[in-house]
Amino acid sequence: MKMISKNDMKERNRMSILKTIRSGVCSRAEISAALGLSKPAVSALVDELIKEGLVVETGRGDSTEAGGKKPILLDFQADVAMIAAVSFNNKHYEIALVDLLGVVKFYMKKKIRIYDDYRQTIDLIVQGIRDLIQEARAQGQQQPVMACGIAVRGLVDTDKGIMRYSSAMPWKDAPIGEYMSQSLDIPIFLENDARAGTYVEMLNSNGNYRDTLVCVSVGIGIGTGVVIGNEVYRGAFGGAVNLAHATIDHDGPLCRCGNRGCWEALASITAFGEELSRRDGKYAELEFGEIVSLYREDDPIVADVLLNYTGYWLGIGIATILNVFNPEQLIIQGEITQAGPELEKKIIEVVQQRVSAVTRRSQIRFSEHSEKLQVRGAAAIISNHFFSDMYHRMIWQ
Numbered sequence: 581m582k583m584i585s586k587n588d589m590k591e592r593n594r595m596s597i598l599k600t601i602r603s604g605v606c607s608r609a610e611i612s613a614a615l616g617l618s619k620p621a622v623s624a625l626v627d628e629l630i631k632e633g634l635v636v637e638t639g640r641g642d643s644t645e646a647g648g649k650k651p652i653l654l655d656f657q658a659d660v661a662m663i664a665a666v667s668f669n670n671k672h673y674e675i676a677l678v679d680l681l682g683v684v685k686f687y688m689k690k691k692i693r694i695y696d697d698y699r700q701t702i703d704l705i706v707q708g709i710r711d712l713i714q715e716a717r718a719q720g721q722q723q724p725v726m727a728c729g730i731a732v733r734g735l736v737d738t739d740k741g742i743m744r745y746s747s748a749m750p751w752k753d754a755p756i757g758e759y760m761s762q763s764l765d766i767p768i769f770l771e772n773d774a775r776a777g778t779y780v781e782m783l784n785s786n787g788n789y790r791d792t793l794v795c796v797s798v799g800i801g802i803g804t805g806v807v808i809g810n811e812v813y814r815g816a817f818g819g820a821v822n823l824a825h826a827t828i829d830h831d832g833p834l835c836r837c838g839n840r841g842c843w844e845a846l847a848s849i850t851a852f853g854e855e856l857s858r859r860d861g862k863y864a865e866l867e868f869g870e871i872v873s874l875y876r877e878d879d880p881i882v883a884d885v886l887l888n889y890t891g892y893w894l895g896i897g898i899a900t901i902l903n904v905f906n907p908e909q910l911i912i913q914g915e916i917t918q919a920g921p922e923l924e925k926k927i928i929e930v931v932q933q934r935v936s937a938v939t940r941r942s943q944i945r946f947s948e949h950s951e952k953l954q955v956r957g958a959a960a961i962i963s964n965h966f967f968s969d970m971y972h973r974m975i976w977q
């Protein structure tokens with residue numbers, strides 16, 4: 581058995597205190613009671629956190645005991661530092677500067693150029709980060725930028741910061757993390773975009789889910805992120821959980837991967853657009869947002885395809901996911917959520933018809949955090965790491 585040193589213990593207690601304060605304004609006595617730590621130990625660690633700027637005293641709360649002194653309340657200072665967040669695909673890159681709880685403070689989105697040499701593209705992004713930091717400084721924001729999270733489509737080696745493969749880029753085994761950390765001199769964390777999206781839900785759940793969580797992100801493609809026991813599940817080689825190319829309909833439409841009837845070829849927004857164009861060519865040139873407007877104006881063809889095609893195929897795939905993971909919650913994220921509650925209802929209906937009673941207990945819902953999901957996902961990687969024993973000291977020294 582590994583011995584836990586005094587210092588490790590102190591670090592753990594410090595983190596527990598920080599998490600407690602983050603989950604709601606509270607006093608030293610409440611922390612002591614909630615964590616079972618002595619009042620002097622809590623006080624000493626809280627004083628340290630105040631010195632570091634992570635915690636502030638916000639005034640006095642109500643007295644609980646008759647005649648007792650009103651306790652001093654403590655609050656987490658999310659804007660003591662900033663996090664840089666990047667997401668990119670073969671069309672655009674997005675950069676955000678966010679506070680420690682992922683609130684976007686500065687944001688930019690620009691057209692990208694994908695060069696054969698990844699370094700040239702990354703140089704563009706690094707320049708974008710520098711420009712945005714400069715903008716923040718010009719507006720009086722002097723906080724240090726602690727770390728940078730990057731969310732990309734494709735297969736990534738999170739530990740080594742290597743982008744193994746992406747269908748959207750010509751690069752193979754590109755060590756993006758190392759290259760960027762040399763330019764920016766801060767820790768860089770690279771993650772697959774679907775998994776980054778799950779970090780957004782973890783960050784915003786504030787402990788509201790306890791066990792297994794599955795996020796399905798539906799946009800141009802379909803991505804799936806799975807959280808088991810508060811850890812994002814990656815699989816032995818970083819490829820988990822990729823259900824986009826699971827065969828759902830053996831003689832369904834041709835997929836860009838070369839197979840037929842993959843889930844992505846049936847249930848993504850791309851597939852929705854293609855099916856709509858097959859019904860009537862007049863929809864071919866429209867963006868998803870425009871089609872959603874038509875749906876709101878009661879266009880019967882759009883409604884039929886959205887609910888009975890896209891909704892149906894999403895339900896079929898999600899029923900399988902529920903059977904595999906039996907999650908507490910399954911959250912649908914991404915552009916598709918713009919379609920609103922009727923689609924959500926339809927998906928749930930299809931799922932309910934196809935799963936057993938125990939699986940039916942999983943809660944299925946649309947995310948409330950789909951706006952700027954990719955770049956917020958990149959930021960949420962760092963926010964979650966900031967509150968983890970494993971990574972905290974890499975980000976906060």
Ligand SMILES: [Zn+2]
Pocket residue numbers: 824825835836837838839842844845
């Ligand atoms: Zn496929």
